[in-house]
Amino acid sequence: PEVLLEDLDHVGPATAQKLMESGFTTVEAIAVSSPAELATAADIGESTAAKIIMAARQSADIGGFETGDMVMERRKLVGKLSTGCIEFNEMMGGGIDTQAITELYGEFGSGKTQVAHQLAVNVQLPPEQGGLDGSVIIIDTENTFRPERIKQMVDGLSEKYGVEYDHEEFLKNIRVARAFNSNHQILLVDSALELANELKNSEKPVRLLIVDSLTAHFRAEYIGRGTLADRQQKLNKHLHGLQRFGDLNNASVIVTNQVMSKPDAFFGDPTKPIGGHIVGHTATFRLYLRKSKGDKRIVRLVDSPNLPDGEAIISVTTPGLRD
Ligand code: ADP
Ligand code: MG
Known part of the structure; x- marks a missing residue:
């Protein structure tokens, strides 16, 4: 099931809108971005940006550990x-x-x-x-x-x-x-x-x-x-x-x-x-x-x-x- 930007913690409708307009259209794109990049794109503070990135990474299973069965699914x-x-x-x-x-x-x-x-x-x-x-x-x-x-x-x-x-x-x-x-x-x-x-x-x-x-x-x-x-x-x-x-x-x-x-x-x-x-x-x-x-x-x-x-x-x- 696709995760919408607004489902992420710390992302309200206005922020979601700004992110989309700046090309951050998917959770994955956010997960691999930097706080500075995201802060500029969405007009928010860098610490909020960092929290959003963390939430996106968790949601997209990026940057953390994967369990063996998840690796199996991906493989x-x-x-x-x-x-x-x-x-x-x-x-x-x-x-x-x-x-x-x-x-x-x-x-x-x-x-x-x-x-x-x-x-x-x-x-x-x-x-x-x-x-x-x-x-x-x-x-x-x-x-x-x-x-x-x-x-x-x-x-x-x-x-x-x-x-x-x-x-x-x-x-x-x-x-x-x-x-x-x-x-x-x-x-x-x-x-x-x-x-x-x-x-x-x-x-x-x-x-x-x-x-x-x-x-x-x-x-x-x-x-x-x-x-x-x-x-x-x-x-x-x-x-x-x-x-x-x-x-x-x-x-x-x-x-x-x-x-x-x-x-x-x-x-x-x-x-x-x-x-x-x-x-x-x-x-x-x-x-x-x-x-x-x-x-x-x-x-x-x-x-x-x-x-x-x-x-x-x-x-x-x-x-x-x-x-
Ligand atoms: P590298 O490993 O340095 O990247 P290349 O992939 O550029 O080497 O290989 C170059 C060789 O590919 C040429 O020496 C030639 O043998 C062959 N080659 C390149 N273009 C053509 C072509 N249009 N038709 C046939 N062979 C070609
Ligand atoms: Mg070459």
Whole structure:
């Protein structure tokens, strides 16, 4: 049953009205806001705002403990987003999980951004075709999002399924924001939450969040050992924000992480992604991509809470990912 804003303690009709007008249309949106933000939006004191947020969190079961049966209920909703590749899907137990962070790591050119583009297309398909009937938010830190590439992949789908898909429609359901530095990148997750709340009851709720690249800004900004702990801490907090996004929206979260092609004094083993174990312990699934012959790429599932490690071969072609 949906909880109305006015049902929350400390929220009267006037406050509810102001909150709605400022875009806080759901209890979840309030639960994840800050007191300062809410105080400004509803023209109330920060201490009242804090109480309202607490009430919203209790009502929405956010930020507190969940009992095992509640986790079970939530887990029942886990969706599978198809990669469009049979082997790859099978390795992932059917597809990319929702309510989880999946990390794509590999060298430059290994296909991380290509996989991300393909998932941004596939998520919009109906479940019969492996999609989640959803839209996607992309946080683009390296300016590598290409609408032209989306068009090619949509045309590829039309060919594959013998249906005339309209690439304009697909492009409309992709919302892209450039992140200019790591702080901005973290803030964009809050904006993504707001946007997802706005779209929650729309035809295409947000079911996929992509951060491409997760680590580039962090690597550029935190060079040297002195600030390494600082960087890891910030990255860790960022990842928890992403996980929360996935849980609240029953969405898949894809992050990319480039590994060095040459051994590096700071980061050691070239096959170890930067962000090291901090990304490793927070990302639910880790996929290591590497180049093979021609357009072939090897995707290795490195560790997963419930699936065996494995490898799948995919092709990155002009109409999209193929077996
Ligand atoms: P990264 O892991 O650095 O994100 P990308 O996902 O950008 O790597 O992969 C780039 C590679 O994808 C290119 O080297 C090329 O092999 C392939 N690729 C990119 N665009 C196309 C296209 N339009 N048609 C076929 N292959 C493409
Ligand atoms: Mg890339």
